[in-house]
Amino acid sequence: MLLLIPMKPVGIDDIAIYVPPLYIDFKDFAEARKIDPSKLEFGIGIKKMAIVDADQDPACMAANACLRLMQKNDLKPSDIGRLYVATESGLDESKAMNSYVIGMLEQIYGQGSFEHCGGIECKFACVSGSYALYDNTNWIRCDEHNGKYAIVVVSDVAKYDIGSSGEYTQGAGAVAMLIKEEPRLLAFDQKVTSTVISNEHDFYRPFARSTPIVNGHYSNLAYLIYVKKAMLMYKQKAIETGLIKLRQDESIIDHIDLLAMHLPYSKMGKNALAFLLRHEWRNLPKWKQILAKIGMEEPKPPEGMGTIEAILSDKEFMKKDEEFRRRFMETEEYKQVFESKLASSLKASEIIGNLYTGSLYMGFRSEIEYEYRKGKDLAGLRVGFASYGSGCSAMAFSGVIQDRYKEVVSRMDLEREIGERRRISMEEYEQLHRGLRSVEERIVSKSKEFVLVSIGKRGEGFREYTFHN
Ligand code: HMG
Secondary structure: OOOOOOOOOEEEEEEEEEOOOEEEEHHHHHHHHOOOHHHHHHHHOOOEEEEOOOOOOHHHHHHHHHHHHHHHOOOOHHHEEEEEEEOOOOOOOOOOHHHHHHHHHHHHHOOOOOOOOEOOEEOEOEOHHHHHHHHHHHHHHOOOOOOOEEEEEEEEEEOOOOOOOOHHHOEEEEEEEEEEEOOOOEEEOOOOOEEEEOOOOOEEOOOOOOOOEEOHHHHHHHHHHHHHHHHHHHHHHHHHOOOOOOOOOOOHHHHOOEEEEOOOOHHHHHHHHHHHHHHHHOOOOOHHHHHHHHOOOOOOOOOOOOOHHHHHHOHHHHHHHHHHHHHHHOOHHHHHHHHHHHHHHHHHHHHHOOOHHHHHHHHHHHHHHHHHHOOOOOOOOEEEEEEEEOOOEEEEEEEEEOOOHHHHHOOOOHHHHHOOOEEOOHHHHHHHHOOOOOHHHOOOOOOOEEEEEEEOOOOOOOEEEEEEO
16 A cells, blocks of 8 residues: 655745845945936835955855855754755856855865765856755655755856946845755745746856846846746646635735745836736726726737837837836735735845845845734745746746744844945946956955955966855
């Protein structure tokens, strides 16, 4: 007789973050680039953009986040079976960033202490961290893990050309997540994860370039369209598996208590929520009353207008659609969903900027901390994740906050964990951006963290790191 043992929940047990100690203030940036500061503060939603110092890179940020995660949970290397690094700021065409991260951790835990561990560097723009989480969750679910845990660390430096419109959507940082059975924080829902993939030219970084080629407005629309497709697929799976049951006048968003979305900049989250709600609510009875409040018909793209280029080039449609979205975002119905399900996740983005792979997870971390601070009981709430990576792929999935979440969330303090930061001048920022400072010419000296000490001493391009006590 086959004995069916119920599967234990698997998900995120704890999270640790690392944010570099330098930032640009939006007012300094606006003055230097002759932009209205209101555009940055309200149009983009950025106040402070995190910038890496001359002795930092994505590998040492990833190692710093992993070390914090291990230390705060008293983990030993023997507890960890897999360490995955997801990044689009790769340092090498061949050597995985994982090996640098392991090398740094072994400076603390001893040479060879992680040798038993597996892992790869994952790349698919900003979405690869979500694939890494999914794969490692399934590694545990299918009982391949021998009682060990996985660490997934997402780490990136979002860097755009000086003077480009992407420049005000930069940022940097790393988020390390501990994945295990019976997690204290969040268990992923099974059989509902949905993925969409397509060949797009919205954003890509050819070999040898340190900054991407960006089709900004195209990328915004690609994000909206593909995230919506992934969400629709998620909804279908959630209904088919019996995870949710939609009643009349309900949408999938009614069954998602908190939303975490990829945040290239915080305003994108607000706009993406409006896009999703419009598509979800359009066929519901309540839409009529909402339309009456908006005071205009919802513009429809002309028949046959299939491509993103065609939609963007129809200036008249785009203008009307923008006006409709603005008015919709003023309605009580939109504001209520925004405030209760998404607003808390934007707080970190406003003071850090884009973390590429890390943005979604920094947003999730921000959300649970600030929702908890409101005095809300989070146990049993379903979090919906909307992940997007240029190029492109989108992923929608969900998880439920576990009963023991307070053990983790009550210790969260974003400002304290970011630590003291220095506001750098635009001149210092440009020197760092152009790579004009050597590691010895770092702007601040660091303590209790890994830093880059040299490149190329042991062999062309090979990086050396040390732990500063
Ligand atoms: P832009 O073209 O300079 O900005 O760059 P805009 O003119 O579209 O204005 C942005 C917002 O500011 C608009 O509001 C304006 O109305 C408003 P919205 O339409 O969003 O409601 N605004 C003002 N508000 C207040 N006061 C003012 C004012 N002026 C204007 N005075 C763009 C924006 C995002 C295109 C650019 O920054 C960019 O190219 N960024 C990089 C690409 C990007 O972040 N794309 C996002 C989607 S793709 C993605 O998320 C993937 C990514 O993370 C990479 C990956 O996957 O690896 C990027």
